[in-house]
Amino acid sequence: MLNPIMAFSATRRMRSFKTMLIVIAYVAALLLLALAFLGSFIPDAVYLNTMTRGPMCYLALLIAQFTLIILIAPAMTSASIAGERERQTLDLLLVTNTGSFRIAIGKVMESFAVLALLIVCGLPVMSLCLLTGGVSLVQILIGELFLLAEAFACVSIGVFCSSVARSTVLSGVLSYLVIILVGVITALPFLFGYPQKITDVVYDRSLYAALTPGEARIMISPLLYMNPGFGLLSLVQGELHVLTSYTEYMGWGRILCTWRMADRAGWVFIALASAVGMLVIAAILIGLASLMIRKGHKTKSNG
Amino acid sequence: MLKIDNLTKNYGSFPALKGLNLEIPDGALHGFVGPNGAGKTTTMRILATLMKPTSGTAYVDGTDVVKDGQKARKLVGYMPDFFGVYDSLKCWEYLDFYARCYRIGAEERKTMTRRLLELVQLEEKEDEYVDALSRGMKQRLCLARSLIHDPKLLILDEPASGMDPRARAEMKGILRTLREMGKTVLISSHILPELAEMCDSLTILDHGELVFSGSVEALNDKMNGNAPLDIRLTEGCGEENVEAAVRCLKEMPAVTEILREEPYLLRIRLENGADVCTDVLRQLVMKGVPVSDFHRAPMNLEKVFMEVTQGA
Numbered sequence: 001m002l003n004p005i006m007a008f009s010a011t012r013r014m015r016s017f018k019t020m021l022i023v024i025a026y027v028a029a030l031l032l033l034a035l036a037f038l039g040s041f042i043p044d045a046v047y048l049n050t051m052t053r054g055p056m057c058y059l060a061l062l063i064a065q066f067t068l069i070i071l072i073a074p075a076m077t078s079a080s081i082a083g084e085r086e087r088q089t090l091d092l093l094l095v096t097n098t099g100s101f102r103i104a105i106g107k108v109m110e111s112f113a114v115l116a117l118l119i120v121c122g123l124p125v126m127s128l129c130l131l132t133g134g135v136s137l138v139q140i141l142i143g144e145l146f147l148l149a150e151a152f153a154c155v156s157i158g159v160f161c162s163s164v165a166r167s168t169v170l171s172g173v174l175s176y177l178v179i180i181l182v183g184v185i186t187a188l189p190f191l192f193g194y195p196q197k198i199t200d201v202v203y204d205r206s207l208y209a210a211l212t213p214g215e216a217r218i219m220i221s222p223l224l225y226m227n228p229g230f231g232l233l234s235l236v237q238g239e240l241h242v243l244t245s246y247t248e249y250m251g252w253g254r255i256l257c258t259w260r261m262a263d264r265a266g267w268v269f270i271a272l273a274s275a276v277g278m279l280v281i282a283a284i285l286i287g288l289a290s291l292m293i294r295k296g297h298k299t300k301s302n303g
Numbered sequence: 304m305l306k307i308d309n310l311t312k313n314y315g316s317f318p319a320l321k322g323l324n325l326e327i328p329d330g331a332l333h334g335f336v337g338p339n340g341a342g343k344t345t346t347m348r349i350l351a352t353l354m355k356p357t358s359g360t361a362y363v364d365g366t367d368v369v370k371d372g373q374k375a376r377k378l379v380g381y382m383p384d385f386f387g388v389y390d391s392l393k394c395w396e397y398l399d400f401y402a403r404c405y406r407i408g409a410e411e412r413k414t415m416t417r418r419l420l421e422l423v424q425l426e427e428k429e430d431e432y433v434d435a436l437s438r439g440m441k442q443r444l445c446l447a448r449s450l451i452h453d454p455k456l457l458i459l460d461e462p463a464s465g466m467d468p469r470a471r472a473e474m475k476g477i478l479r480t481l482r483e484m485g486k487t488v489l490i491s492s493h494i495l496p497e498l499a500e501m502c503d504s505l506t507i508l509d510h511g512e513l514v515f516s517g518s519v520e521a522l523n524d525k526m527n528g529n530a531p532l533d534i535r536l537t538e539g540c541g542e543e544n545v546e547a548a549v550r551c552l553k554e555m556p557a558v559t560e561i562l563r564e565e566p567y568l569l570r571i572r573l574e575n576g577a578d579v580c581t582d583v584l585r586q587l588v589m590k591g592v593p594v595s596d597f598h599r600a601p602m603n604l605e606k607v608f609m610e611v612t613q614g615a
Contacts, residue, residue, distance in 0.1 A: 088386050091383050
């Protein structure tokens with residue numbers, strides 16, 4: 001049987017005029033961005049040669065969607081459990097035979113469904129990048145998969161925070177903080193210390209030349225695979241030569257080492273590993289949320 | 304049907320329930336009375352598996368609600384004192400949603416939803432949005448929700464609170480129907496007369512402790528035994544006769560309190576359990592006090608509640 005929480009919430013959400021407006025606004029924003037880059041909407045606004053317009057448009061759309069998901073997901077999920085608590089409907093759910101895990105997963109899937117709808121609605125806009133060449137269909141599909149994984153992780157964070165927080169507002173604030181925290185903690189290997197072994201390999205031409213993708217994948221910190229930003233950069237690395245040159249110029253050795261190691265490990269692998277990493281975070285948070293739904297529900301009765 | 308065994312619940316250092324023991328037979332309509340903070344809602348939330356007790360347990364139809372919450376939830380229907388409803392949802396969808404939560408199949412859901420809407424007299428509101436219903440209707444809809452999985456025990460926490468007299472009467476009618484259907488109902492209120500009207504038996508809680516448990520008649524009998532005695536002297540018999548009566552009463556060790564309610568009406572309280580009414584009257588007559596009326600003061604249920612919960 002279909003998860004009742006998901007089916008029911010989806011019915012309510014889809015009846016709301018707000019949902020339709022969100023979808024229209026999301027697609028409209030992406031379309032404007034795409035048209036701006038592809039030059040047909042604002043002629044000569046971007047002074048790049050025709051060949052780079054497609055990849056740049058892909059880069060912009062991916063970053064825009066990545067950011068929008070981070071912004072939308074907490075707002076969408078902040079009321080998922082905390083709202084039930086505020087509305088005094090959580091008790092009615094908890095006395096049914098629907099377990100806490102089913103409630104948590106239902107809430108996650110319900111919000112994820114809306115975000116997935118947004119991402120899928122954005123697919124035709126992403127496909128506009130194919131018109132000018134320089135971007136493959138596979139690239140776009142991997143990008144979509146990555147965004148779906150990011151959306152799932154973000155709604156899981158939102159539902160977890162909603163299960164912990166007493167109010168919807170607090171839940172929203174907490175969600176943004178946790179997303180930032182996950183981004184910062186998983187980026188720590190970028191900033192602090194890599195084993196000497198990595199720098200030795202990267203800076204020794206013969207050792208680097210002999211390095212297989214498998215070895216490079218093991219040498220990259222597992223924490224980094226869970227960083228959504230790292231995954232996003234790996235998707236658009238082809239368009240980020242400037243960044244490589246800049247880090248080299250600035251002497252940011254750790255970033256450069258990671259970059260080179262990732263280049264050897266394979267960018268598609270990094271993107272997919274990052275997606276899996278985010279799903280692992282999501283799974284842990286859904287588990288914790290299902291524990292917190294009941295444990296966090298110790299309201300003192302008045303009689 | 305329900306057996307509560309030494310149930311204790313502490314909120315930090317505050318004891319909300321102090322070793323509650325109670326048994327309710329199959330098919331009973333049992334009232335749960337007590338002032339605010341007596342422990343009624345705490346007990347009901349434990350029975351509904353929403354809260355774990357500090358110690359003790361309860362059994363619903365032999366199922367331990369603390370150890371086997373999942374099974375207990377199938378046996379218990381719960382209606383909280385405060386609850387919200389979802390907007391953008393029609394009445395039938397509201398019931399259908401909860402039926403899905405209980406994993407009830409599509410066909411059965413349809414039948415149950417229709418049957419329950421009829422039971423709570425909301426069949427005409429089937430396609431109306433829940434948030435458009437009046438408070439009384441929402442209460443009835445919530446009652447229908449608590450019955451959606453056909454539970455054996457129904458726990459209703461102040462179901463008639465905030466209702467107008469008509470809605471209360473309708474709710475009472477529904478409860479009578481539920482009793483006829485053979486459901487065991489545990490219903491709480493802080494209004495004793497309201498419960499006494501419809502319940503077979505009552506439990507009175509105060510400060511987390513059981514003060515009384517038994518039939519309404521037993522409660523009346525018990526309280527009438529403790530009711531004060533009204534002694535009326537002959538009108539205009541003079542102050543000296545009243546003073547003589549007071550002196551005589553003061554000499555009796557069983558008399559604990561003497562109040563002069565009116566110029567010729569004395570109200571006395573006797574020690575708990577003291578059966579000395581005849582002696583009191585005899586002594587007064589022997590002292591030559593002109594007694595014209597001598598009877599127990601009438602106790603209504605409101606007074607009983609105040610007496611029992613020491614709020615008088």
